[in-house]
Amino acid sequence: MAQTFPVQRTCPFAPPPEYERMREQAPLVRASLPGGDVWLVTRHAEAKQVLAGAGISTSPATPGHPNAAFSPDPPTPEEAAAYEQFAIGHFIDLDPPEHGRFRRLLIPEFTVRRVRDLRPGIQRLADRLIDDMLAQGREADLVAAYGLALPSLVICQLLGVPYADREFFQSRTRTMIDPASDPQARHAAMFEIRGFLDDLVTTATAAPGDDLLGRLIAGGQLTRDELVGVMFLLLVAGHETTANMIPLAALTLLRHPDQLAALRANPGGWPAAVEELLRYHSVVDWVAFYRVATEDQEIGGQLVRKGEGLFVLGASANRDERAFERPDAFDVERGARHHVAFGYGVHQCLGQNLARAELEIALRTLFERVPGLRVTMADEELPAKYDGAIFGLKAMPVMW
Template sequence: MAHSFPVQRTCPFAPPDEYRDYREEAPLVRASLPGGEVWLVTRHAEAQQVLRGEGISTNPATPGHPNGALSPEPPSPEELEAMRKFSVGQFIDLDPPEHTRFRKLLIPEFSVRRVRDMRPGIQEVVDGMIDAMLAKGSPADLVEDFGLAVPSLVICQLLGVPYEDREFFQSRTRALLSGEGFQAAFEIRQYLDDLFTRDPGDDLIGRLYKGGQLTHDEIVGTAFLLLVAGHETTANMIPLGALSLLRRPGQLARLRENPDLWPMAVEELLRYHSIVDWVAFDRVATEDQEIGGQHVKKGEGIYVLGASANRDERVFERPDELDVERGARHHVAFGYGVHQCLGQNLARAELEIAYRTLFERIPGLGVEQADEELSFKYDSAIFGLKALPVTF
């Protein structure tokens, strides 16, 4: 019998309750969506196998792709054409070799060395937002005043958004995450389109332009993808991770005593929350194959449950506990294989600097409300907090 899917989280510090049952049942289970059935990958080893990409496609245009089953009705020809135009440059949805063409151009922009060079700029952004919070005084909203602002300003630096445009850019990225998705997305893409027509500078867009290997629309689409993929995840992780540590003063005390643990803590927070879960891990088999003892046929859709794989008892001891010294770099919060998150080095740096600086500069930071009084994004594709009132 197929399981009903998707299912929502009911706890801010755990995946949906059903995931544990899925994992115990099998590495792959069948799920019923409004438009058909798909496979759900529940365990870590099989998640890596599917995400590795052999005999697997991520392209939504591939017959049998699971996103087509999310709705009982297929999209109209007009909707398909609009999606096609909007998806130009969205290389996350492409398979090799087309995906490889984009990725090779972008890998140098997110290398360990490049991100190391960006760290002073990230530190400046983080300090600036904490200065503003302290100047405004307690209470503050850690989502609006910090979580959303930090990655927005960092992406401005990366893309080459002029300083005088930052207020507009930030307002549109906030709207993008607060339910005004289509209009905000249109305005951001139009802005990036206009930015591309200016004299190219020494920034990511300028270097792509000077490279001459992508079209105008491909550069605009790529910049938009980097904005959405990098901003939304980090913006949600910053306040959620801060709340998790505030709820566990013993863990936070260990980090304050030994700041060298912060990179390890970031990995654990990524594993523990797995806020993207299955949304970016949509796949379809392009050939018959065996996965986790199941015969998966060509054209069958697959969702990898990242939040389930990252709680797999076969890989992580005491997986439901947050342990900042775990060192869980083999989690799949950033994916795995050819489509592993291109910006993971930047995300790690942003999170590490944001958490460390926040707790160093505001040692009296606290949350007075109970978890049940806070507003979480249980109905959102990417999990997080709608607001986090803090005092200091």
């Protein structure tokens, strides 16, 4: 019988328990969805093969794209019109060569060197948030006060959102990414953000600054709608991912006090710890890894036919014992850089250097400046987004 999909996590520290069983069963497992069957890719080597992209498409326009399998009904005309508008510049959904046109323009904005220049600004934002937390007493919700706030401010800085508009921008973004928000409110928030970014592009076009948007405008390679779409993609791709990782990572380190103590004693260990945290949590899992075969091919000994949809289970690939020894153990010294938490191949996370810098600065600053930090709830009581798209905690009450 075909596997049902998606399956939910049941614990903040582990992928759904079914993943281990599926991974043992086969590298590709057939799953049933209301609109048709798809392949689930369970192991690390096959995950990389699919994400590497030969004979594989990521575009929802390719027949058989697996997103359509979630619903047996075609989109309404309004939904179809909205998708079309939001698809412009949303290059995560494009195949080469069109994908490369966008990617090439953006790569210089996210190099190691460019991110090194952004680090002092990120450090100032982290310090300011910790100052505010400490000034307000001896307890806080680490998700609201720090995890969500820091990536949101970093994105505002990157996109050039004026200081006065940050509250508006943050509140609409929160509504848009919160799975508990009413669907109509989420839809409205998406359009408000799109309108806001449209105004931002208008202002920047009149006087392009020496920032990401200004440089894209000055380059003259993208249309106005494409610019808005690119900004929107950077916002959604760069925000919730990092925001969910910060509290989960803090919780994991608090539950492994020996490893945290070693990092405090040797801050040079932080980059490796960040890689292990990314592998261990794999917060994106399959959500960005929808693909469709564009030719018949063999993957992991399985014939996959042209037009068949695939979901790569990133959280399963990152716990594959063929790629990681004792995969369920958390070990900041393991050298986990070959994880697929940022993907692999042409769509591999464009913002990965920035994400690494944000995580490292956020965690190091938190544990340096709040040495007595502790969580005030048992792990099993912590409200987690078991029903959400990208995994994370809804709240994390802490004291110091």
